[in-house]
Amino acid sequence: MTAHHQPDRQDPPDAQADLSDVLAAELDDLLRADDEALVARFPGDTAARQPVHTVYVPADRYGADLVARWGEQAGRALDENEGLLAELVGDRAEEVLPLVRAKLAREPVEDLRIDLEDGYGRRPDEEEDTDVDAAAAALAATRQDGTAPPFAGIRVRSFEGPTRTRGVRTLTRFVQGLVAAGGSLDGVVVTLPKVTSVAQVEAMVLACDRLEAALGLPHRALRFEIQVETPQSVLGPDGTAPVARMIHAGAGRVSGLHYGTYDYSAFCGIPASSQSLDHPVADHAKLVMQAAAAGTGVRLSDGSTNVLPVGTPEQVRDGWALHLRLVRRALERGYYQGWDLHPSQLPSRFAATYAFYREHLPAAARRLRDYLDTASAPGTVLDEPATARTLADLLVRGLDCGALLPAEVEAAAGITAADLQALARPRRGGP
Numbered sequence: 001m002t003a004h005h006q007p008d009r010q011d012p013p014d015a016q017a018d019l020s021d022v023l024a025a026e027l028d029d030l031l032r033a034d035d036e037a038l039v040a041r042f043p044g045d046t047a048a049r050q051p052v053h054t055v056y057v058p059a060d061r062y063g064a065d066l067v068a069r070w071g072e073q074a075g076r077a078l079d080e081n082e083g084l085l086a087e088l089v090g091d092r093a094e095e096v097l098p099l100v101r102a103k104l105a106r107e108p109v110e111d112l113r114i115d116l117e118d119g120y121g122r123r124p125d126e127e128e129d130t131d132v133d134a135a136a137a138a139l140a141a142t143r144q145d146g147t148a149p150p151f152a153g154i155r156v157r158s159f160e161g162p163t164r165t166r167g168v169r170t171l172t173r174f175v176q177g178l179v180a181a182g183g184s185l186d187g188v189v190v191t192l193p194k195v196t197s198v199a200q201v202e203a204m205v206l207a208c209d210r211l212e213a214a215l216g217l218p219h220r221a222l223r224f225e226i227q228v229e230t231p232q233s234v235l236g237p238d239g240t241a242p243v244a245r246m247i248h249a250g251a252g253r254v255s256g257l258h259y260g261t262y263d264y265s266a267f268c269g270i271p272a273s274s275q276s277l278d279h280p281v282a283d284h285a286k287l288v289m290q291a292a293a294a295g296t297g298v299r300l301s302d303g304s305t306n307v308l309p310v311g312t313p314e315q316v317r318d319g320w321a322l323h324l325r326l327v328r329r330a331l332e333r334g335y336y337q338g339w340d341l342h343p344s345q346l347p348s349r350f351a352a353t354y355a356f357y358r359e360h361l362p363a364a365a366r367r368l369r370d371y372l373d374t375a376s377a378p379g380t381v382l383d384e385p386a387t388a389r390t391l392a393d394l395l396v397r398g399l400d401c402g403a404l405l406p407a408e409v410e411a412a413a414g415i416t417a418a419d420l421q422a423l424a425r426p427r428r429g430g431p
Helices: 013-041 066-106 125-145 161-180 198-215 242-249 261-267 280-293 313-332 345-372 385-401 406-413 417-424
Strands: 053-058 111-115 151-155 188-192 223-228 254-259 299-301 338-340
Touching (some): 066 313, 125 151, 151 161, 161 198, 188 198, 198 223, 198 242, 223 242, 242 254, 242 280, 254 280, 280 299, 313 338, 338 345, 345 385, 345 406, 385 417, 406 417
Parallel strands (some): 111 151, 151 188, 188 223, 223 254
């Protein structure tokens, strides 16, 4: 029997379009809640500037003149050992060190955290109350006279049982004192240390809600960062990463995740002599933090090194060499912020940061120009839109901290600083 060939049946083009529209509408209905949840949970990075460091200072050593004092001390350290730093920075020292010197004179501290936890130690309640009140008054005064750093805040004691009452008392007194003294909460953040559960983050949200209501503050005027310094925040008993849930439990108040070098290493049983920002346990924790924060607008910060560049010329050299290497290493891994504990760490912080951005300027600007210039042939690298965003973000960060100048970036990339910002940090569903 011979089979008869039947021609393929095809619907008319109009029928295909109708079917496509119906199916698309059905999928829109099916996925609408998922779309809304995606925008709410992963809005993209905020357009706000991220500081390159956070300076931690015990509350009893903080005063209204702290930023000026740190700038002067850092400047002296650079004056006394400029040759050492130039040798360590290498070929870019001639262009970088004048920028560092100007930064130390203009804005030596980008972010300040007044410490009322480990760096402060245990004190009688009356003494801590006095220091909290003084810190709030001094910060308010400097924010009013323009001498405060762009970002500031306090680190309170953890919300674990033994320290919770004191932590809440410090938080309440500080916020009340700052508001009473006329200090703005813009750019002010609270660091919540040693977080071990999602419930502690929810408790912090509740505390912020209650304080705002009691003081007549706008909703979400208070923001906080989670200090990741316990393994319980990275790996839960069920095998999940609680830090990811902590971000979303923060109800839009979490501004950052900060890695705590020494507590985390100690909890993992790492010998004191081997505790460092580049230890494998640190890398693991920071990779989990990075994945958890991606797309949420929550910023990441590396921790600190306690090897200070002070003492003999050899000790200064060793301290700066280590700090330069660790800052550079963090930048290469997408950690654009870290902790500084001493004024002598400021020259190496800014030198490493500035050298990094200036080194990457030519190639990043060229690749971005090639990506944006659709009328020309592609360059040697065919970049995706996501990569173009990271190229733009790198240039924006360089501009924010003073490593790059607007005129040179615009000339190299062929795009205005404003357009660069929009490309670098688009937000889902609008600004």
